[in-house]
Amino acid sequence: MLNPYVIATSQHTDPQQAVADIAAQIDQTRLGGLIFFCSAHYPLEALARALNQQFVGCEMAGCTSAGELTHHxxxxxxxxxxxxxxxxxIMRSALIQPLSSFDRQQAALLCDQLFPAAGAGFQPLVLSLFDGLSSQEEWVLAALEAELGGIAHCGGxxxxxxxxxxxHVFYRGAFHTHAGVVIGLQTCLPFAVFSHHHLRPLHTKLVVTEADPHQRRVYELNGMPAAQAYAELIGQPLEQLSPVDFALHPLAxxxxxxxxVRAIQQVNHDASLDxxxxxxxxxxLTxxxxxxxxxxxxxxxxxxEANLGPAAFILACDCVLRRLESEERQQQSQLAAFLRQRPLIGFNTYGEQATGVHLNHTITGFFFGYPRGLIQLT
Structure with missing residues (x-):
């Protein structure tokens, strides 16, 4: 058995050149599916055309990112x-659009579409990718997780x-908004879901005293305008609050x-927080x-690694606030050196999912080992 995957990367900003660069790194005769993550700076229609032309007939899914993770x-x-x-x-994918009307009945039909028949010796897992500005992840995950029946599931x-x-998410040759793509995989590789954050609690608390959960908007904390209360908590002028502050001073x-962790996205004109x-x-909130x-x-x-053996590869969804924190603390080199120790691919997210729970400020994903009895494949 040859290596069960390939990781390909390109820094070309032109979509045609980037996809050609990727194709040169991949043996398409062996492809059973393709998952990708891309900068939102690409002209997405042109990128979709290039992918469709280069990988004809290949099952493809992916999404835009706030940064990409590679083995470098x-x-x-x-x-x-x-x-x-x-x-x-074995890879199959399904589109959820719109996210706002997704329910248990649709979730059941979707699961049947992803896993019509199990491959002999293959175990199922699910990777979900959602529109990160939809504010719908919690409701969709509740319906989806209820129908997965214990199938391993994570995403970003x-x-x-x-x-x-x-x-944007990518499905069947096109990018979509207000949507999610759910990727069903069956594999002979051993695997496990992991989720990690590096944060510990202090004693300071804030109570949400006015909020709209459907918009994910908090109007008041401790009876004060939410942004003002948060700014006073961290000792930063209200008008100077930025994503770096949200990364360095998280709440949970x-x-x-x-x-x-419940990460802050932005400050609004009325001093509410999204x-x-x-x-x-x-x-x-702590x-x-x-x-x-x-x-x-x-x-x-x-x-x-003790349980599954050496990593074949790690598919990771890493919160963008972790990346901002590493940059602000000047730990990029240290973190990059750590990530290079194992084969890694993934993206910086606006939220992560593990076993039906929507998360922030984590690195979450799948750890894949090699098939039993094989240490490293070439």
Whole structure:
């Protein structure tokens, strides 16, 4: 058995040249599917045409990003592609559009479409990619997870280089907004879902006293305009609040013994705050502080290697706020060196998903090992 995948990358800004560069790195006779992540700077219609012309008849899915992850570390303004070989993967995908009307009945039909028949010796998993500005992830995930029946599932929300204007997913040869693409994979490789954040709680609390959860908008914290209360908490002038502040001073809600980060997206003119996750009135937010970006993640991946063997590759959805934090703390070189230790592909997201939960400020994804009895394939 040959290597079960290929990772291809291109820094060409012209879509035709970028796709040609990718195609030169891939043996198309072995392709069982193709997953890609791309900068929102590309002219997307031209990129779609180039992909369709170059990979005729290939099952393809992907989305726009706020940065790309490769086996070289972080990339920007690039196209990164995971080619899945047909002897190790079966790939099917389905479109959810619009996200706002998705329900359990549609979820059941979608799951039947993804897994009509299991391959012998193959296990199923699901990767979901959603429009990251749709504010619909929580409701869609609830319906989808109820029908997956325990099938391993994670994913990420498409981004647009932190412009917060329009994000896209790719399905059946075209880019879509207000949509999600759900990718069903069956594989003979051992795998596991992982999710990690590097944040720990402080004692300071903020209570959501006025909010619209459907818009993910918080109007008041502790009875004050939300942005003003947050600015005072972190000691920053209100008018200077930026995504870097949101990355360095995150907030989280506690469920049981676990803290789930609720990342701020932007400040509005009325001093309300938009979040990347739904926030309801009465929610209690805890101020968090950051530990090293890699220490806990390294431990988690080492444990997976102990269970599954060396990494064949890691498919990762990494919150854009983690990337901003690494840049602000001047840890890019350290983080890139860490990421280069294992075969990695992924993207910087506007939110992550794991087992039906919408997350922020995490790196979440699938860790794939090699088939049992094989250490490394060539």
């Amino acid at each position: 570390g972080y990339a920007t303004d690039s196209l990164v592609v995971l080619g899945l070989h047909h002897d190790a993967f 929300s498409a981004a647009d280089d932190i412009h917060l204007r329009r994000t 809600v506690k469920r049981g013994e676990t803290y789930y 979040f990347y996750c739904a926030m309801g009135k009465g929610s209690v 101020q968090m502080y950051a530990e090293d970006l890699t220490s806990g993640l390294d431990e988690q991946w080492r444990q997976l």
